[in-house]
Amino acid sequence: MKKTSLLEQCANYPEEFSAAVAALDGNAHPLAEYVLQFGALNTELARQTVHDLLLNKPRQRGIKRTASQIKIDLNSWNDVRIDMEKYGITENAAVEKHLNEVDTKISKDTFR
Structure with a gap:
């Protein structure tokens, strides 16, 4: 799979990116709905977010920007x-x- 930048992923998969951002902000429902509707995740952000949620990893602390x-x-x-x-x-x-x-x-x- 070709390595793409976060910006390219955001531009190519805006719905998935928005769902992953919502999950990072504490609302995993849009990402769960996206997975049910489309199956595979195309962005690294979404895959990493699902990984962390499934393993019940704590959210990153100290991020100054939402x-x-x-x-x-x-x-x-x-x-x-x-x-x-x-x-x-x-x-x-x-x-x-x-x-x-x-x-x-x-x-x-x-x-x-």
């Missing part, structure tokens, strides 16, 4: 990547363009 915040960051970063390819601009220019055009909660430092 899964929802991380999802917002990933979506914004995807927009920056698209702008880089579409306009042929540098990463810094794409970040500036994104921050100026989009009403977002993400600071410039988050992109760094």
